[in-house]
Amino acid sequence: MHLEEEEEEEEEEGGGHAERKSPAVRCKVLVTREAGLQASEPTSVYLVDHAWTYRVRGARQQLEETPGLLPRMAALVGAELHGEGAELHGEDPETLELVMQRMWKYNQTYKLSQGPPEAREPVWYLLDEFGSGLQHSDRPSCSMAPFLYAPGGPAYSVLWALEDLQEGDEATRDYTYGExxxxxxxxxxxxxxxxxxxxxxxxxxxxxxxxxxxxxxxxxxxxxxxxxxxxxxxxxxxxxESYRFLGSIISQDLKWELNIGSITKKAQQRMFFLRQLRKFNLPGRMMVQFYTAIVESIICSSITVWHPAATAKDKCSCRASSARPRGLSAAICLPSRSCSLPGH
Incomplete structure (x- = not known):
């Protein structure tokens, strides 16, 4: 197989004339064997090298300290080095940030299922120029999978043909295989x-x-x-791991401790104003209206979503946040008929 680069010149119309942009380079892998590739042949299996293997916490340090790594990764992801000596020493902060941003488009990952916790941490890698040149297709002609050689330790990717390919045919793979x-x-x-x-x-x-x-x-x-x-x-x-959406905090584990904690804190803050109104001897009806509009509206926010899945501890915490101050009418501490918490 052979890695081929194609230059696609883009044009943009404006002001009655065409403005030529810098060419966009697209790589693809072509079959160069005259007899082509037969999927049934045992020899139609290839090893593809990993240009860079790393763990996330050490990626930036490797780019800064490993000689020649930054220039190679910059060329692979389409970033240009700037400054004198940058190509030799890799001292280019601007290009380093660009590589850190663009490398996720080329990254792949695997992890071990056995061993100590540090050994089972996900390992990220970028294929070499040949492997990175394999384009995506929903109907791929080849497939690829990571391969770890246990005795020596190095990792490769195995590439094999899924169908017969003729000379000049493009080799493609599915970037979302198995999904x-x-x-x-x-x-x-x-x-x-x-x-x-x-x-x-x-x-x-x-x-x-x-x-x-x-x-x-x-x-x-x-x-x-x-x-x-x-x-x-x-x-x-x-x-x-969590995100606030339409006023409610949704957690990755679909639990509601963070959301109920936020609601409880807001309700307690508003109960302070209710206690202040009590000192001015406001009529009970006005205080009930204040409670319903200011406190109860917070407690009942999205209650149909989070209350069925809330734990007993969270429910008690929510009730405690809306407990009536000493001397207040019992009617004030209860939500209205339109929104009632079980257990009140």
Missing amino acids: TDPLVRRCRLLPWIPDPLVTWCSQNNLELNALKTVEMVVDFRRNAAPPAPLILCDSPVDAV
Whole structure:
């Protein structure tokens, strides 16, 4: 097989003339063997080297300290080095940040299922120039999987043909192999195949802000593989364990301790004002109206969502936050008929 680079010149119309942009280079892998490749042949299996293997916490340090690593990764992800001596020593902070941003588009990962906890930490790697040149296809002609050689320790990726290929045919693989959910496939393919939303925004002078976008993965599998980072507009989307949506805090484990804690804190703060009104001897009816509008509305926020899954401790905490001050009418400490907490 052979890695081939294609230059695609883009043109943009404006002011009655065409403005030529810098060419966009696209790599692809072609079959160069005259007899082609037969999927049934035992020799139609190839080893692809890993250009860079790392763990997330040490990625930046390796790029800064390993000679020649930053220039190679910059060329692989399409970033240019700046400054004299940067190509030799890799001392280019601007390019370093660009590589850290773009490498997620090329990253792949695996982890060991046995061994101590530190050995089972996810390992990330980038394929070499040949492996990174394999393009995606929903109907791939080849497949690839990581392969760890136990005696020596080095890791490779095994590439094999899924169908017979003739000379000049392109070798492709499925970037989301094994994923059958159409929506998840679309999300994972965003770095290479823009979603209609991304395309529509770019065509209508709108900009998607990846810095204000987060990803929360809900996965209850015992040995779940780390998900591939989500890339939006060439920027990685931050993965979070909890997120506030429409006033409610949703956690990754679908528990509601954070949400109930936030509600309890707000209710306690508003109960202070209710105690102050009591000192001015306001009529009981006005205080009930104040409680219903200011305190009860906080306690009952999204209650149909979180209350059935709340623990007994959380329910007691929520009730305690709305307990009546000493001397207040008992009617004030109860939610109205439209929203009642079980146990009141």
